[in-house]
Amino acid sequence: MTLAIVFALYLAGMAAIGLYCSRFNKNLRDFVLGGRRLGPWVAAFSAQASDFSGWLLVGLPAAAYVGGFSMVWTCIGCTLGVMFNWMVLAPRLRKLAESTEALTVPDMLEARFEDRTRIIRVLSVITILMFYAVYISAQFNAAGDVFRTVFAGRVPWGEEGISYYHQGMLIGMVIILGYTAVGGFMAVCWTDFVQAILMVAAVVLVPIVGIVKLGGTGALWAALGETTRGDVFLAIDNGTVGPSFVFGVVLAGLAWGVGYPGQPHIVARYMAIEDPKKIAKSSLISVIWSLFALYGSMFVGLVARAVLEDELAGAGANQAMPLLALALLPEVVAALVLSAGVAAMMSTVDSQIIVAVAAVVQDIYVKLLGGNPAGRTAVWLSRLVVVALGVGGVTLAWESEAVFDTVLDAWGGLAAGLGPAIILACLWRGTSKTGVIAGMIVGVLITQFWGQIMTALDSAGGAVSLAVPHIDAIALIVCVFVNLVITVLISLVTGPTTARGE
Numbered sequence: 001m002t003l004a005i006v007f008a009l010y011l012a013g014m015a016a017i018g019l020y021c022s023r024f025n026k027n028l029r030d031f032v033l034g035g036r037r038l039g040p041w042v043a044a045f046s047a048q049a050s051d052f053s054g055w056l057l058v059g060l061p062a063a064a065y066v067g068g069f070s071m072v073w074t075c076i077g078c079t080l081g082v083m084f085n086w087m088v089l090a091p092r093l094r095k096l097a098e099s100t101e102a103l104t105v106p107d108m109l110e111a112r113f114e115d116r117t118r119i120i121r122v123l124s125v126i127t128i129l130m131f132y133a134v135y136i137s138a139q140f141n142a143a144g145d146v147f148r149t150v151f152a153g154r155v156p157w158g159e160e161g162i163s164y165y166h167q168g169m170l171i172g173m174v175i176i177l178g179y180t181a182v183g184g185f186m187a188v189c190w191t192d193f194v195q196a197i198l199m200v201a202a203v204v205l206v207p208i209v210g211i212v213k214l215g216g217t218g219a220l221w222a223a224l225g226e227t228t229r230g231d232v233f234l235a236i237d238n239g240t241v242g243p244s245f246v247f248g249v250v251l252a253g254l255a256w257g258v259g260y261p262g263q264p265h266i267v268a269r270y271m272a273i274e275d276p277k278k279i280a281k282s283s284l285i286s287v288i289w290s291l292f293a294l295y296g297s298m299f300v301g302l303v304a305r306a307v308l309e310d311e312l313a314g315a316g317a318n319q320a321m322p323l324l325a326l327a328l329l330p331e332v333v334a335a336l337v338l339s340a341g342v343a344a345m346m347s348t349v350d351s352q353i354i355v356a357v358a359a360v361v362q363d364i365y366v367k368l369l370g371g372n373p374a375g376r377t378a379v380w381l382s383r384l385v386v387v388a389l390g391v392g393g394v395t396l397a398w399e400s401e402a403v404f405d406t407v408l409d410a411w412g413g414l415a416a417g418l419g420p421a422i423i424l425a426c427l428w429r430g431t432s433k434t435g436v437i438a439g440m441i442v443g444v445l446i447t448q449f450w451g452q453i454m455t456a457l458d459s460a461g462g463a464v465s466l467a468v469p470h471i472d473a474i475a476l477i478v479c480v481f482v483n484l485v486i487t488v489l490i491s492l493v494t495g496p497t498t499a500r501g502e
Contacts, residue, residue: 018179
């Protein structure tokens with residue numbers, strides 16, 4: 001019962017923040033970008049909380065439980081992505097967003113490339129909505145996993161009629177939609193700030209307690225060595241050599257970093273920062289937070305392998321974090337830690353929903369259909385879209401339980417569709433509108449038809465698979481690279497589009 005009480009208090013706190021932030025929503029600019037009022041700490045924490053999602057508390061520990069120390073390459077890739085985004089893109093995006101009066105990524109790209117055809121805006125909106133549908137559903141999967149593990153048999157209403165897994169998804173949906181619809185962007189950022197603290201505390205505390213109970217790091221290594229495939233588990237090469245190690249392990253892990261520039265729910269924070277001079281401070285905060293979060297999460301999976309291998313053999317790797325917390329911590333502390341699992345999901349879903357709302361209301365209703373963004377109509381329309389997106393996300397997630405792979409698919413689609421356009425908009429004056437349009441179309445199409453493309457190439461002789469072993473593991477890198485090359489080549493031929501905002 002203690003678990004349920006603590007969890008309920010946590011959810012009530014999130015709802016209270018949403019209610020408080022409702023006072024800031026006078027118009028659409030306030031609702032979707034917080035009136036550009038984010039301070040350095042809130043910007044940093046909310047960006048990283050929305051970045052790592054349920055993947056940090058469920059997906060990454062599960063992957064580390066299966067893959068062992070080879071997951072260090074994923075941690076390195078994510079760290080490099082965070083550094084690039086904050087140190088290279090954030091200052092330029094903030095300046096560009098203000099000079100073009102952009103509220104959204106499609107807004108910014110259309111203005112930067114003087115696209116009067118609206119093709120860039122339409123392509124950006126389609127990309128965001130298509131891949132966010134998948135991304136949001138994965139976060140509801142994570143909420144269901146955590147709720148089922150924690151509250152199975154611990155809530156008075158039982159499981160009659162609906163499973164604990166689906167109960168968790170529905171509870172998460174109701175709370176998220178409540179504070180997001182009422183409080184808008186500011187509620188999302190302030191709840192993410194609280195959730196970021198809870199998330200990093202959880203992934204640091206749990207493995208430390210586990211290592212202490214095992215008798216220190218030496219005892220942890222010894223215990224891991226005695227598990228199934230222990231020798232491979234302790235190696236950063238996952239038992240591979242040569243090209244398989246380079247492509248299937250190193251580049252597959254580092255590929256996560258390539259995706260960072262193309263994630264609108266992350267880059268929206270840069271556009272909303274109040275004082276551009278404090279971006280350097282936010283950068284430092286974000287990198288430090290990410291280091292603790294990523295490596296802590298990896299060690300959750302490692303400690304779970306040493307402590308709970310038999311239990312997780314039946315329950316599944318996605319249960320690594322919640323089962324480990326319940327096994328190691330007092331009930332009240334475990335309840336707080338497990339609330340972090342839901343916090344991780346909530347911090348990304350709310351951010352993605354607010355970006356998707358902006359795409360629907362600002363980019364379609366206002367910019368394409370001529371609606372009025374200044375009044376309350378746009379705010380109430382935004383709230384209706386919030387509800388529709390949340391219900392749609394749960395519907396898509398209802399029959400699925402994947403987290404790590406589903407997030408990777410959506411992450412890659414956004415990266416290949418939007419990443420090169422955002423990077424070049426900020427860094428290269430020679431970019432052309434035509435190049436951006438062609439690159440976006442090709443990037444999205446490759447991610448969607450990757451399997452068919454690889455099958456066709458293999459049936460034609462298999463030259464690609466022979467030249468690049470494990471090419472599927474680096475699909476994200478390939479898709480982003482192809483978009484980038486096409487954009488650059490066409491831009492060189494057609495000439496640069498006026499760099500508005502520079």
